[in-house]
Amino acid sequence: MPMLKNPSTKYKAFKPIDLPDRQWPSKTLDKAPRWLSTDLRDGNQSLIDPMDGDQKWRYFKMLTDIGYKEIEVSFPSASQTDFDFTRRLVETPGAVPDDVWLQVLSPCREDFIRRTIESMKGANKAIVHLYLATSECFQRIVFGMTREQSVELAVRSTKLVRSLTKDNPDAQGTEWAYEFSPETFSDSSPEFVVEICEAVKAAWEPTKENPIIFNLPATVEVSTPNVYADQIEYFCRHISEREKVCVSLHPHNDRGCATAASELAQMAGADRVEGCLFGNGERTGNVDLVTLALNLYTQGIHPNVDFSDITNVIDIVEDCNKIPVHPRAPYGGQLVVCAFSGSHQDAIRKGFKLREQARATDDDEWQIPYLPLDPADIGRTYEAVIRVNSQSGKGGVAWVIQRALDLDLPRGLQIAFSKIVQKETEDLGRELKPKEIQALFETEYHLKSIPRISLIDYELSTDRSASPNPAMGKQSANAKRTFHGIISMDGREHTIRGVGNGPISSLADALRTIGVELDVLDYKEHAIGRGKGVKAATFIECDISGSDENRKQAVWGVGIHEDTAQASLIAMLGAASKVISSRPATPMPTASLATPLTTLKPFGGRVNINGLESRAEGM
Numbered sequence: 283m284p285m286l287k288n289p290s291t292k293y294k295a296f297k298p299i300d301l302p303d304r305q306w307p308s309k310t311l312d313k314a315p316r317w318l319s320t321d322l323r324d325g326n327q328s329l330i331d332p333m334d335g336d337q338k339w340r341y342f343k344m345l346t347d348i349g350y351k352e353i354e355v356s357f358p359s360a361s362q363t364d365f366d367f368t369r370r371l372v373e374t375p376g377a378v379p380d381d382v383w384l385q386v387l388s389p390c391r392e393d394f395i396r397r398t399i400e401s402m403k404g405a406n407k408a409i410v411h412l413y414l415a416t417s418e419c420f421q422r423i424v425f426g427m428t429r430e431q432s433v434e435l436a437v438r439s440t441k442l443v444r445s446l447t448k449d450n451p452d453a454q455g456t457e458w459a460y461e462f463s464p465e466t467f468s469d470s471s472p473e474f475v476v477e478i479c480e481a482v483k484a485a486w487e488p489t490k491e492n493p494i495i496f497n498l499p500a501t502v503e504v505s506t507p508n509v510y511a512d513q514i515e516y517f518c519r520h521i522s523e524r525e526k527v528c529v530s531l532h533p534h535n536d537r538g539c540a541t542a543a544s545e546l547a548q549m550a551g552a553d554r555v556e557g558c559l560f561g562n563g564e565r566t567g568n569v570d571l572v573t574l575a576l577n578l579y580t581q582g583i584h585p586n587v588d589f590s591d592i593t594n595v596i597d598i599v600e601d602c603n604k605i606p607v608h609p610r611a612p613y614g615g616q617l618v619v620c621a622f623s624g625s626h627q628d629a630i631r632k633g634f635k636l637r638e639q640a641r642a643t644d645d646d647e648w649q650i651p652y653l654p655l656d657p658a659d660i661g662r663t664y665e666a667v668i669r670v671n672s673q674s675g676k677g678g679v680a681w682v683i684q685r686a687l688d689l690d691l692p693r694g695l696q697i698a699f700s701k702i703v704q705k706e707t708e709d710l711g712r713e714l715k716p717k718e719i720q721a722l723f724e725t726e727y728h729l730k731s732i733p734r735i736s737l738i739d740y741e742l743s744t745d746r747s748a749s750p751n752p753a754m755g756k757q758s759a760n761a762k763r764t765f766h767g768i769i770s771m772d773g774r775e776h777t778i779r780g781v782g783n784g785p786i787s788s789l790a791d792a793l794r795t796i797g798v799e800l801d802v803l804d805y806k807e808h809a810i811g812r813g814k815g816v817k818a819a820t821f822i823e824c825d826i827s828g829s830d831e832n833r834k835q836a837v838w839g840v841g842i843h844e845d846t847a848q849a850s851l852i853a854m855l856g857a858a859s860k861v862i863s864s865r866p867a868t869p870m871p872t873a874s875l876a877t878p879l880t881t882l883k884p885f886g887g888r889v890n891i892n893g894l895e896s897r898a899e900g901m
């Protein structure tokens with residue numbers, strides 16, 4: 283059956299209240315509300331398998347560690363597990379921090395109220411929470427009660443709570459607070475809600491110091507969030523003795539707007555928010571307390587709760603709820619601090635680079651494209667930010683290599699290597715992990731293996747009239763350097779000699795004698811590390827198209843060494859190895875082969891290529 287062509291007969295549009303002089307749209311949020319976690323009550327009652335006492339215990343401890351000061355721990359009249367858990371909290375010395383309020387829920391039924399309050403006997407700070415639905419729909423369908431009967435029941439129940447708690451001489455060791463929820467508030471007449479709450483307030487007689495909590499739930503979310511905000515503003519403006527009232531929100535997420543509803547309703551005057559971590563709770567869940575807290579945080583407002591180890595929080599939440607946190611859950615989801623797509627990665631990488639260059643600290647404004655929150659603030663590592671699959675570009679790949687190997691790849695090498703990564707992801711049909719990308723780079727550029735052409739030993743001599751320059755030979759125009767060394771090519775050793783303006787050009791000249799023609803296109807170097815352990819990283823790009831214009835292509839070599847000149851030579855030979863691999867085999871000029879090394883004075887011992895001893899057999 284298709285969906286209804288005209289759903290308007292079956293589903294009626296919600297009629298918003300008339301509040302033309304609403305004030306909340308021009309308000310902003312500038313402080314954290316009072317939070318109540320109802321993970322252990324509303325969250326728990328909606329689980330396939332409710333938590334056992336030990337799971338609740340662990341969860342409660344986590345909530346207090348995060349910093350929640352009001353925690354609804356149970357529905358004690360519902361089950362022995364809930365009752366026993368509440369008693370365990372009350373009776374275990376030190377289990378409940380001194381500044382934490384335990385909250386317990388009961389319907390307006392005398393036996394249940396008595397049992398609920400019994401569960402709190404001896405508690406330090408206790409909030410007794412009663413609920414009674416106030417909507418016309420619930421009064422008619424569920425209770426068969428008139429408004430007057432509802433008010434009478436609410437008042438009678440409140441008086442019973444009062445007599446068993448703050449008026450009870452035997453219960454004076456506990457600091458009592460009272461919360462009343464006109465359940466289904468968002469679907470109730472605003473005037474009637476005010477009426478019943480006035481009656482309850484009169485019955486409880488709150489003070490400014492210990493206000494009554496009126497919790498106004500969107501038990502089922504029935505409208506757009508602005509309508510909920512209007513309803514809250516209406517209540518705040520009409521309830522008397524506002525200073526003796528704490529207005530609390532309890533939004534559910536049926537339309538997916540619970541976060542927006544909570545934020546707008548706080549702008550409308552609410553003081554407190556009830557919800558669950560990662561939005562657990564009945565049906566689509568309660569409002570997500572993590573999102574609300576971190577939304578404040580990313581506006582520069584401390585939420586008074588701490589998610590600096592969000593991974594641990596997620597572990598406990600998932601373990602106890604037996605429901606996974608969605609990978610795209612705001613802030614906490616595993617995929618939230620990950621970028622796969624090329625343009626995102628590129629922008630993020632540039633943002634981090636600028637921040638690093640500026641040596642930015644937490645006192646500097648956070649401005650990283652696509653990342654509203656510094657992952658480090660919630661205990662996530664930067665390494666997880668960029669992940670590489672077939673949608674990724676050079677930026678992401680460069681990021682991974684930078685993080686793993688401290689190499690700042692030149693743009694051309696980024697492009698060249700990202701093509702290799704792209705092919706690998708497509709061949710494998712999956713994401714490549716950073717370790718795999720690192721291994722691919724190390725293999726491709728021989729960071730852990732010997733390339734086809736490698737350096738065995740060498741010396742570089744400088745024309746005495748020239749001022750020496752270790753890397754590119756930028757000395758005066760007539761300065762000359764001579765490369766004299768042994769290289770191994772495909773396992774055969776050759777003594778070669780060449781002259782140029784610097785190490786690279788003299789090596790290029792020397793390689794020509796064994797038939798390897800190199801056309802150097804680009805050269806970049808940077809330092810790795812600092813102090814004594816500093817090394818040079820050199821990147822050399824060579825043209826392999828030769829005279830064939832149709833085959834325009836370049837290859838890169840990478841060299842890492844304590845000695846800058848040697849890093850250049852290693853990079854050069856890495857590129858040369860690729861060049862010979864890219865060309866059809868040509869016979870070697872016989873004159874240049876295997877000249878015995880008789881005159882060469884070793885330069886600092888055997889050459890170490892990218893950390894590996896390159897010495898060939900028989901040397």
Ligand SMILES: CC(=O)SCCNC(=O)CCNC(=O)[C@H](O)C(C)(C)COP(=O)(O)OP(=O)(O)OC[C@H]1O[C@@H](n2cnc3c(N)ncnc32)[C@H](O)[C@@H]1OP(=O)(O)O
Nearest residue numbers: 324327357359360361389390391413414415424425465501
């Ligand atoms: C929106 C919310 O989340 S409200 C909290 C809901 N949480 C829970 O229900 C979890 C715990 N609940 C339970 O374990 C059980 O429902 C109990 C122990 C509370 C009650 O169990 P039972 O006595 O078997 O009743 P049942 O579960 O059928 O509840 C429905 C009864 O409660 C009444 N009821 C519902 N809400 C309220 C209320 N706020 N105040 C008084 N009575 C109420 C209903 O009218 C109905 O009464 P009836 O049997 O006379 O028709």
Ligand SMILES: CC(C)C(=O)C(=O)O
Nearest residue numbers: 413463465466499501
């Ligand atoms: C008990 C009440 C506050 C409730 O959970 C709801 O209305 O959603």
Ligand SMILES: [Mg+2]
Nearest residue numbers: 324501532564
């Ligand atoms: Mg609820």
